[in-house]
Amino acid sequence: MNRYDDLRARALLSRIGEPGNLRLARMVDQIGAATLVDRLFAEGVAGVGRADLAMRMHTVDPERELAQAARLGIRFVIPSDAEWPIQLGDLGQPDTQQECGGGVPIGLWVKGPLRLDQLPRSLAIVGSRSCTTYGDSLAFEIAASVAHAGVPVVSGGAIGIDRAGHRGAIAAEGQTIAVLACGVDRTYPQENAALLRHIGETGALVSEVPPGCVATKSRFLVRNRLIAALSVGTVVVEAAIRSGALNTLRWAGSLNRVVMGVPGPVTSAQSQGVLERIRTGAANLVTSGPEALELIGAAGEHLVTPARAPARRRDALTRRDQQILDAVPKCTRRPADSIARAAGIAVLDVGTTLARLHRGGLVSYGDGGWQLTTGAGE
Amino acid sequence: MNRYDDLRARALLSRIGEPGNLRLARMVDQIGAATLVDRLFAEGVAGVGRADLAMRMHTVDPERELAQAARLGIRFVIPSDAEWPIQLGDLGQPDTQQECGGGVPIGLWVKGPLRLDQLPRSLAIVGSRSCTTYGDSLAFEIAASVAHAGVPVVSGGAIGIDRAGHRGAIAAEGQTIAVLACGVDRTYPQENAALLRHIGETGALVSEVPPGCVATKSRFLVRNRLIAALSVGTVVVEAAIRSGALNTLRWAGSLNRVVMGVPGPVTSAQSQGVLERIRTGAANLVTSGPEALELIGAAGEHLVTPARAPARRRDALTRRDQQILDAVPKCTRRPADSIARAAGIAVLDVGTTLARLHRGGLVSYGDGGWQLTTGAGE
Numbered sequence: 001m002n003r004y005d006d007l008r009a010r011a012l013l014s015r016i017g018e019p020g021n022l023r024l025a026r027m028v029d030q031i032g033a034a035t036l037v038d039r040l041f042a043e044g045v046a047g048v049g050r051a052d053l054a055m056r057m058h059t060v061d062p063e064r065e066l067a068q069a070a071r072l073g074i075r076f077v078i079p080s081d082a083e084w085p086i087q088l089g090d091l092g093q094p095d096t097q098q099e100c101g102g103g104v105p106i107g108l109w110v111k112g113p114l115r116l117d118q119l120p121r122s123l124a125i126v127g128s129r130s131c132t133t134y135g136d137s138l139a140f141e142i143a144a145s146v147a148h149a150g151v152p153v154v155s156g157g158a159i160g161i162d163r164a165g166h167r168g169a170i171a172a173e174g175q176t177i178a179v180l181a182c183g184v185d186r187t188y189p190q191e192n193a194a195l196l197r198h199i200g201e202t203g204a205l206v207s208e209v210p211p212g213c214v215a216t217k218s219r220f221l222v223r224n225r226l227i228a229a230l231s232v233g234t235v236v237v238e239a240a241i242r243s244g245a246l247n248t249l250r251w252a253g254s255l256n257r258v259v260m261g262v263p264g265p266v267t268s269a270q271s272q273g274v275l276e277r278i279r280t281g282a283a284n285l286v287t288s289g290p291e292a293l294e295l296i297g298a299a300g301e302h303l304v305t306p307a308r309a310p311a312r313r314r315d316a317l318t319r320r321d322q323q324i325l326d327a328v329p330k331c332t333r334r335p336a337d338s339i340a341r342a343a344g345i346a347v348l349d350v351g352t353t354l355a356r357l358h359r360g361g362l363v364s365y366g367d368g369g370w371q372l373t374t375g376a377g378e
Numbered sequence: 379m380n381r382y383d384d385l386r387a388r389a390l391l392s393r394i395g396e397p398g399n400l401r402l403a404r405m406v407d408q409i410g411a412a413t414l415v416d417r418l419f420a421e422g423v424a425g426v427g428r429a430d431l432a433m434r435m436h437t438v439d440p441e442r443e444l445a446q447a448a449r450l451g452i453r454f455v456i457p458s459d460a461e462w463p464i465q466l467g468d469l470g471q472p473d474t475q476q477e478c479g480g481g482v483p484i485g486l487w488v489k490g491p492l493r494l495d496q497l498p499r500s501l502a503i504v505g506s507r508s509c510t511t512y513g514d515s516l517a518f519e520i521a522a523s524v525a526h527a528g529v530p531v532v533s534g535g536a537i538g539i540d541r542a543g544h545r546g547a548i549a550a551e552g553q554t555i556a557v558l559a560c561g562v563d564r565t566y567p568q569e570n571a572a573l574l575r576h577i578g579e580t581g582a583l584v585s586e587v588p589p590g591c592v593a594t595k596s597r598f599l600v601r602n603r604l605i606a607a608l609s610v611g612t613v614v615v616e617a618a619i620r621s622g623a624l625n626t627l628r629w630a631g632s633l634n635r636v637v638m639g640v641p642g643p644v645t646s647a648q649s650q651g652v653l654e655r656i657r658t659g660a661a662n663l664v665t666s667g668p669e670a671l672e673l674i675g676a677a678g679e680h681l682v683t684p685a686r687a688p689a690r691r692r693d694a695l696t697r698r699d700q701q702i703l704d705a706v707p708k709c710t711r712r713p714a715d716s717i718a719r720a721a722g723i724a725v726l727d728v729g730t731t732l733a734r735l736h737r738g739g740l741v742s743y744g745d746g747g748w749q750l751t752t753g754a755g756e
Contacts, residue, residue, distance in 0.1 A: 018701070056724075134643060214720060216704035263641035263653060265512060266665035275641060278656070278663050285657040287644035323396070326594040342592060346434075 002034035003041060004062055009033035010078050010107045011062035011210075019208040020101025020222030028106060029092065069109065069211050072185050073200075077116060078107040085116040088229050096254045098247075100221035105208045108226075111184040112204035114152075114175055116230075122152040122177070123296060124231035124252070125168075126224075126245040127161025128238045128270050135238030135270060138262055139164035140171070142235060145289025147174020151296075154179060154231045156223065157199070159191050161237045161245070166195055170202070179230065180207040181215035181223040188215060206230075224248040225255075233258030233296040235286060239273035246273045249283060258296050260286045317357075320345070324353045325362060325372075333369025380412035381419060382440060387411035388456050388485045389440035389588075397586040398479025398600030406484060407470065447487060447589050450563050451578075455494060456485040463494040466607050474632045476625075478599035483586045486604075489562040490582035492530075492553055494608075500530040500555070501674060502609035502630070503546075504602075504623040505539025506616040506648050513616030513648060516640055517542035518549070520613060523667025525552020529674075532557060532609045534601065535577070537569050539615045539623070544573055548580070557608065558585040559593035559601040566593055584608075602626040603633075611636030611674040613664060617651035624651045627661060636674050637661045695735075698723070702731045703740060703750075711747025 004012060010033045017024045027036050040057055066076055077083050090096065091104045110116065123146050125139055139161045143153045147169035155162040157178030169176035176199055180188070184205040187193045199205055208226060209219060224244065228234050228251035239245040239261075252259045261283035264271030277283035286292045317325065327343035328334070334342075340350040354370055357363045364373050382390065388411045395402045405414050418435055444454055455461050468474065469482045488494060501524050503517055517539045521531045525547035533540040535556030547554035554577055558566070562583040565571045577583055586604060587597060602622065606612050606629035617623040617639075630637045639661035642649030655661035664670045695703065705721035706712070712720075718728040732748055735741045741748050 134645070138644065216701065216721070218701050218704060263644060263656070263663070265643055266516065266641060267512070275663065275665050278641070279665065279669065285641070285653065285663065287653050287657065291657065323594065323596050326596060343594070 002038050004034055004037055006032065006034050006080060007076065007078055008062035008066070009037040011065045011076055012037055012057060012060050014076070014106050014109075014208070015060045015062070015065060015210050016056045017106065018101075019105065019219055020103065020225070022097060022101055022103045025092075025103030025106070029104070033106065065210060072111070072211060074109050074111045074184055074211055076107050077110050079104070083110075083115050083117045084108075085119060085230055088226070090255050091225060091229050093255075096225070096251070098221070098225075098250065098254075100218055102222065102225060105226065107208075109184050109207050109210055110204055111200045112177075113202065114177060114204035116177075116204065116206070119152055119175075119177070119230070120150060121232040121296060122154050122175075122230060123292060124154040124227045124234040124248065125161065125165035125237060126155055126227060126234060126239075126248045127165075127236050128240060128243050128245060129158050129160035129162070130270070131160040131164070131238045132264075132268060132270050134264060134268070135161055135262075136164045139237040140168035142237070142262070142286075142289040142292060143168025143176075144172035144174075146293055147176065148172040149289070149293055150174070151293065152177060152203075154227055156180070156220075156227055156248075157192060157196055157205070159189055163192055163195060165237075166199060170198065176203045177230070178203070178205050179223060179226045180205060181209070181219040183207055183209055183211040183213045185211040186214070220244055221247055225251040228252040228257055229255055231257060233260055233292065235260040235262060235292050236274050236277070236283065237262045238264060238268075238270040240269050241272045241276065243273050246277065249277060253282060259283045260292055260295060262286060320349075321353055321357065324350055325357060328354075328357075328363050328370050328372050330372045333367055333371045335369050339370060380416050382412055382415055384410065384412050384458060385454065385456055386440040386444070387415040389443045389454055390415055390435060390438050392454070392484050392487075392586070393438045393440070393443060393588050394434040395484065396479075397483065397597055398481065398603070400475060400479050400481045403470075403481030403484070407482070411484065443588060450489070450589060452487050452489045452562055452589055454485050455488050457482070461488075461493050461495045462486075463497060463608055466604070468633050469603060469607050474603070474629070476599070476603075476628065476632075478596055480600065480603060483604065485586075487562050487585050487588055488582055489578045490555075491580065492555060492582035494555075494582065494584070497530055497553075497555070497608070498528060499610040499674060500532050500553075500608060501670060502532040502605045502612040502626065503539065503543035503615060504533055504605060504612060504617075504626045505543075505614050506618060506621050506623060507536050507538035507540070508648070509538040509542070509616045510642075510646060510648050512642060512646070513539055513640075514542045517615040518546035520615070520640070520664075520667040520670060521546025521554075522550035522552075524671055525554065526550040527667070527671055528552070529671065530555060530581075532605055534558070534598075534605055534626075535570060535574055535583070537567055541570055541573060543615075544577060548576065554581045555608070556581070556583050557601055557604045558583060559587070559597040561585055561587055561589040561591045563589040564592070598622055599625055603629040606630035606635055607633055609635060611638055611670065613638040613640060613670050614652050614655070614661065615640045616642060616646075616648040618647050619650045619654065621651050624655065627655060631660060638664045638670055638673060640664060698727075699731055699735065702728055703735060706732075706735075706741050706748050706750050708750045711745055711749045713747050717748060 143165040152175035153169035154177045155165040184207045234252035261274040327339045340347040521543040530553035531547035532555045533543040562585045612630035614623045639652040705717045718725040
């Protein structure tokens with residue numbers, strides 16, 4: 001008989017362990033959270049070799065943790081729950097780890113009506129906090145486009161590209177999820193207070209750290225793996241060379257998710273990181289929501305119609321006819337033999353062709369010469 | 379004994395045939411220009427099945443053509459000449475043809491001191507005539523960068539990106555070549571009169587059509603194959619969906635040259651064609667001259683140093699030290715036990731770490747609390 005059941009043991013470990021702690025994640029995977037907690041209590045530091053865990057566990061009451069969270073409208077979702085997003089299991093693969101840590105989270109603290117197991121294929125949209133208006137409007141448009149198509153938008157709740165992505169999804173009346181590096185009860189960043197409240201009421205706020213915890217640099221880095229792992233693909237809209245958003249792309253790549261980047265001016269510092277990823281083949285270039293959907297969709301599910309210029313009347317002509325049409329002047333009139341010379345074609349051939357072009361309304365005749373009709377050269 | 383030697387026969391064929399005429403190119407390849415001309419005179423239309431050729435050849439005196447060209451400072455370079463750029467031989471491969479024609483040119487009319495056989499690996503820079511200032515300045519900078527590195531810039535002498543490319547090469551005191559769709563004696567477009575004159579005096583003006591000929595739409599299309607074939611790679615800087623510059627990229631691709639595109643804002647019509655080519659994998663993304671040089675250079679010849687943000691002091695810290703540093707406040711002071719709680723680390727560990735960070739000048743101590751020093755969090 002364990003001291004705590006799986007849920008309570010995970011709640012305790014979530015409070016005392018640092019997210020992304022691989023050793024902790026591995027022990028939970030090997031012996032289970034309840035047994036690990038028992039061992040911690042029985043053997044103290046010697047049991048797990050971590051003084052900090054052993055010293056803090058006595059101060060934590062998981063029952064109270066869960067009750068306090070529930071009062072704030074926050075649930076604690078663990079792998080055995082029906083709501084657990086099974087795609088996070090990919091984080092258990094050893095080649096997905098980074099220097100900052102990794103692993104399957106011990107549990108997720110969730111606030112909001114969106115159930116994580118009912119997420120259809122979702123798209124992560126990430127990028128610079130200090131984005132340009134170019135990046136802001138593109139993130140918004142791409143998010144609105146994919147959300148309108150029924151694909152939830154996952155992002156990090158930050159200012160800049162994250163905010164634009166969340167807002168685009170909301171504007172399109174689609175679903176959006178913010179995965180935070182702090183507790184889901186915290187309003188951070190303060191600038192996004194209204195946005196985060198709205199997402200907590202209509203979508204989902206998700207975090208690996210319990211309510212009350214603050215965001216730290218290392219928590220941002222391991223948080224990024226959840227954004228990447230929850231989604232089928234990640235689009236980075238703007239990112240300077242050393243942007244945290246590129247870290248999310250790396251997670252997406254190591255998790256075999258679809259990695260995408262939106263290009264921008266090569267003269268923009270905020271596009272340098274994205275362009276570098278596209279150039280080196282680490283990310284696919286996308287310019288719009290439909291293109292991102294095509295890449296993350298099942299084959300044939302979302303197909304982009306190739307951009308095409310409108311068809312022109314001269315496209316229907318043979319090459320020879322076009323060659324003659326090219327030699328017909330726009331602003332003056334010229335006789336057939338002069339057109340023949342300019343086109344490098346025998347006069348006899350030119351005559352019959354000009355007659356045919358005349359019937360097609362592409363050239364007009366008058367005063368002994370031929371001239372293009374308006375729009376014929378277009 | 380032939381009526382004309384190879385040079386004169388080719389000069390005649392260059393005058394009466396249309397550039398890119400595959401049938402003509404194939405006959406020249408199979409029986410030689412001199413024999414083909416003899417057959418044209420002997421058998422007339424029946425000999426080659428082309429009324430226009432047969433009717434025009436009697437009016438052309440190749441001796442006079444060559445003499446008139448020479449008076450204008452124009453030489454006619456043919457495959458047997460030492461100056462012939464041998465890379466044009468790739469145009470004889472059947473899979474390089476397009477709807478508009480193709481094939482090895484019968485000869486090249488050249489004006490300018492640059493010898494075509496002495497071209498080192500050159501780079502073609504092409505793009506929209508109606509470019510934006512963004513594309514204009516990038517084409518200029520890329521051209522200046524590669525020309526400065528000793529790589530000649532090949533373009534089409536048009537306004538817009540072509541002009542910016544030529545001018546960049548000239549500004550860097552490098553070599554540049556304009557391949558025209560009209561005769562090299564013509565000043566077309568008029569806006570580039572000074573530029574074309576300068577290239578004719580310092581670089582080379584090149585055309586497949588004899589002096590006096592005008593540019594037509596089909597001549598532009600087959601001219602593009604020469605730009606692509608002369609160069610090791612082609613960079614398109616700006617091109618709308620239906621830009622002629624994309625045609626040059628297609629030629630470059632079918633000739634196994636390096637195909638490159640410079641990205642721009644996805645909201646810019648002038649970048650749509652380029653982005654589409656990069657997105658579909660038809661072109662490599664490049665953002666600068668050095669990147670283009672790296673792609674066209676021999677392995678290791680031109681290596682781009684990856685863009686990196688400057689190293690920061692915190693990069694040298696262990697992950698655990700960084701985690702503690704993250705918990706030290708910037709604007710207030712906080713005691714060690716409070717920092718330990720925020721970092722999720724035992725107080726004992728925090729004390730020794732803070733002392734170490736203090737020695738490193740990253741944190742300061744006073745009034746019973748720790749605080750970041752200026753710049754430590756950067």
